[in-house]
Amino acid sequence: MEKTDIPPLSIVGCGAWSPWFENWDAFVAQVSADELEEHGLKAPAASVIPGTERRRAPLPVKLAIEASMQACAAASMDPTQLPSVFVSGLGDTQLTDYMCRTLASENKALSPTRFHNSVHNAAAGYWTISVGCMRSSNSLAGYEVSMSMALLEAAVQANSEQSPILITFYDAPVAPVLQPLLHNRHAFALALVVAPATAADAADDSKTLGTLRLSSGVGQSAWPELGLPAPLKECYETNPAARSLLLAELLIHKNKDKPVTVPLSNGTSMALEIS
Amino acid sequence: MDIRIITYESTSAAGINVRQLRRAIDTQQSGLSRNDLPGSSIDTWIGKVRGLEEIDLGPWQSRNNALADLAYRQGELEAIVESLKTQVGSHRVGVVMGSSTSSIDRTEQAYTELDDGSLAEKYRQAQVHNPDGPALFVAERAGITGPAVTINTACSSSAKAFATAARWLTTGIVDAVLAGGVDTLCLSVLHGFHSLQLVSSNPCKPLDRNRDGINLGEAAGYAVLVDAERNPQLVDRLRDGCSAASISLRGYGESSDAHHMSHPHPDGAGARNAMLGALTTAELNADKIGYVNLHGTSSRANDLIESKQVADLFPKARASSTKAWMGHTLGAAGITEAIICIDAMHRDLVPGTLNLDELDDGLELNTSSENTEMPLKYALTNSFGFGGNNCSLLFEKHQL
Numbered sequence: 180m181e182k183t184d185i186p187p188l189s190i191v192g193c194g195a196w197s198p199w200f201e202n203w204d205a206f207v208a209q210v211s212a213d214e215l216e217e218h219g220l221k222a223p224a225a226s227v228i229p230g231t232e233r234r235r236a237p238l239p240v241k242l243a244i245e246a247s248m249q250a251c252a253a254a255s256m257d258p259t260q261l262p263s264v265f266v267s268g269l270g271d272t273q274l275t276d277y278m279c280r281t282l283a284s285e286n287k288a289l290s291p292t293r294f295h296n297s298v299h300n301a302a303a304g305y306w307t308i309s310v311g312c313m314r315s316s317n318s319l320a321g322y323e324v325s326m327s328m329a330l331l332e333a334a335v336q337a338n339s340e341q342s343p344i345l346i347t348f349y350d351a352p353v354a355p356v357l358q359p360l361l362h363n364r365h366a367f368a369l370a371l372v373v374a375p376a377t378a379a380d381a382a383d384d385s386k387t388l389g390t391l392r393l394s395s396g397v398g399q400s401a402w403p404e405l406g407l408p409a410p411l412k413e414c415y416e417t418n419p420a421a422r423s424l425l426l427a428e429l430l431i432h433k434n435k436d437k438p439v440t441v442p443l444s445n446g447t448s449m450a451l452e453i454s
Numbered sequence: 455m456d457i458r459i460i461t462y463e464s465t466s467a468a469g470i471n472v473r474q475l476r477r478a479i480d481t482q483q484s485g486l487s488r489n490d491l492p493g494s495s496i497d498t499w500i501g502k503v504r505g506l507e508e509i510d511l512g513p514w515q516s517r518n519n520a521l522a523d524l525a526y527r528q529g530e531l532e533a534i535v536e537s538l539k540t541q542v543g544s545h546r547v548g549v550v551m552g553s554s555t556s557s558i559d560r561t562e563q564a565y566t567e568l569d570d571g572s573l574a575e576k577y578r579q580a581q582v583h584n585p586d587g588p589a590l591f592v593a594e595r596a597g598i599t600g601p602a603v604t605i606n607t608a609c610s611s612s613a614k615a616f617a618t619a620a621r622w623l624t625t626g627i628v629d630a631v632l633a634g635g636v637d638t639l640c641l642s643v644l645h646g647f648h649s650l651q652l653v654s655s656n657p658c659k660p661l662d663r664n665r666d667g668i669n670l671g672e673a674a675g676y677a678v679l680v681d682a683e684r685n686p687q688l689v690d691r692l693r694d695g696c697s698a699a700s701i702s703l704r705g706y707g708e709s710s711d712a713h714h715m716s717h718p719h720p721d722g723a724g725a726r727n728a729m730l731g732a733l734t735t736a737e738l739n740a741d742k743i744g745y746v747n748l749h750g751t752s753s754r755a756n757d758l759i760e761s762k763q764v765a766d767l768f769p770k771a772r773a774s775s776t777k778a779w780m781g782h783t784l785g786a787a788g789i790t791e792a793i794i795c796i797d798a799m800h801r802d803l804v805p806g807t808l809n810l811d812e813l814d815d816g817l818e819l820n821t822s823s824e825n826t827e828m829p830l831k832y833a834l835t836n837s838f839g840f841g842g843n844n845c846s847l848l849f850e851k852h853q854l
Contacts, residue, residue: 299606304841315708320585446545446599
């Protein structure tokens with residue numbers, strides 16, 4: 180099969196948040212459980228956002244920031260040094276709903292704060308502002324292939340620029356009017372810090388959680404089924420960001436020499452291997 | 455880096471295609487008109503594209519997709535893409551679109567016709583009411599099956615599309631990229647920018663002492679990109695022995711302000727970093743730049759801050775803002791102004807800063823409202839977006 184290999188990347192830190200786990204360690208502990216318990220929090224702390232802004236930060240922003248903070252801390256990396264790629268498959272539908280309702284009514288005056296929070300790159304903006312990072316940040320949308328597209332984009336950028344990079348996948352519950360179309364009912368975020376794997380890194384095993392090998396090539400594929408507890412399985416299947424649960428699974432169990440193929444576009448697929 | 459621009463097209467209030475855009479530039483004819491958007495009473499000027507209401511895309515219907523479709527039909531764009539698909543395979547062509555509205559125009563409309571609180575049948579369009587709408591539509595429309603993504607970083611979106619395309623091409627995951635952008639006028643943007651008090655009730659006057667805000671516009675544009683270092687024969691075949699000068703993307707810079715969601719960094723540090731980043735990746739000295747197309751929105755803050763950095767980094771370059779021709783086209787500003795830059799290099803003609811009467815105090819820029827004929831070899835274009843997201847692109851002309 181005609182394919183293009185991306186040079187390997189070391190995964191050096193992970194962060195995660197969902198209704199069932201507040202961080203990566205909690206996720207790892209629960210992922211093999213038969214039943215999951217909700218922790219009851221409506222939103223993560225995202226404590227790096229300054230107090231005044233944090234109160235008004237929308238849920239998708241908090242999800243992205245929380246996971247990103249955790250990943251950088253786990254990687255022991257200074258967030259100001261990391262370029263970043265953020266991806267949300269569905270965007271902030273609660274804000275879309277607010278804006279469209281307001282504009283369909285007599286009084287079309289929009290809240291300026293809610294307007295500037297409605298840009299798709301609000302998470303990337305809040306992140307760089309909160310941590311003081313002046314490196315490049317990107318904000319993508321790939322609908323159902325958001326996870327694979329963002330992973331590819333970040334991997335290509337990390338390799339091109341020979342730099343570690345933060346990748347954050349996040350999607351929030353869809354507003355009722357758009358629910359029949361876009362389905363997702365769950366909040367979810369996962370973030371990784373990855374770096375080009377070099378001989379030096381390979382020698383220092385303690386830093387690396389796993390080595391990620393990606394290749395893209397012609398052909399179509401379907402998302403693999405994951406053996407997850409029921410609510411997480413639904414999340415995986417309907418929350419575009421939660422397709423990253425596959426990465427989490429591979430990171431925990433490893434699939435050396437047994438690459439898994441995921442959809443990338445209408446005519447291409449991506450093979451993933453974590454060793 | 456030598457990412458060749460094989461062909462490009464632009465649709466905006468200044469013209470339905472590049473040929474009309476050139477005429478608008480040559481005659482200094484602005485495409486701005488008084489705001490007449492249905493449902494909006496905001497007193498402002500807009501850059502509106504005519505004829506979009508007549509385009510019927512069935513399940514893909516939205517104003518955004520209609521504009522993307524209209525632009526795709528211009529010039530030789532579609533013919534070149536078809537030729538590419540034949541030569542390398544549709545899976546070896548990528549799509550990178552920049553947009554900030556992503557068809558929210560359609561969602562707005564749907565909410566005015568809710569059926570008992572639910573979306574009416576004709577609005578149940580999952581592929582339209584999501585932020586990846588632009589790339590999804592363009593991939594479908596162009597029959598491209600390679601990697602496709604929408605970048606949504608507000609006003610820097612379709613400039614960043616070039617950076618992403620460049621990396622995909624140099625890495626070899628695709629052999630060509632259809633890079634572009636699209637954004638349309640809708641109530642969200644009009645009322646949103648109005649709520650931030652950024653909109654002027656007059657035709658915009660970038661860089662002018664009396665500027666008092668921006669005008670919003672809509673536009674779509676595309677550039678077909680191929681890596682000339684990796685694929686020189688493909689470049690030659692596509693250009694078919696054309697003897698005109700060839701333009702390539704030679705460098706790009708991306709940065710963040712880390713300051714505020716809707717105000718730029720007061721010292722222009724992020725903007726400066728993006729411009730320096732473009733010079734670094736291009737391996738070029740600043741004094742080589744002949745022309746800088748400014749982001750130049752006509753906001754009090756942006757023009758002052760950006761101009762200080764441009765005057766400091768490029769004291770000898772000619773500079774201009776071209777937003778008075780078609781307005782600030784948001785997510786499509788990057789592609790629209792990259793094309794203006796590229797076309798300026800083809801014609802050795804720098805567009806002036808249209809609507810400029812009196813350059814603001816303290817803006818020590820080499821600019822005027824007049825167009826200037828001058829040989830161009832290297833040019834730079836800036837796009838700075840909400841959230842402090844910055845991108846600068848550096849283009850080079852090769853004489854053949």
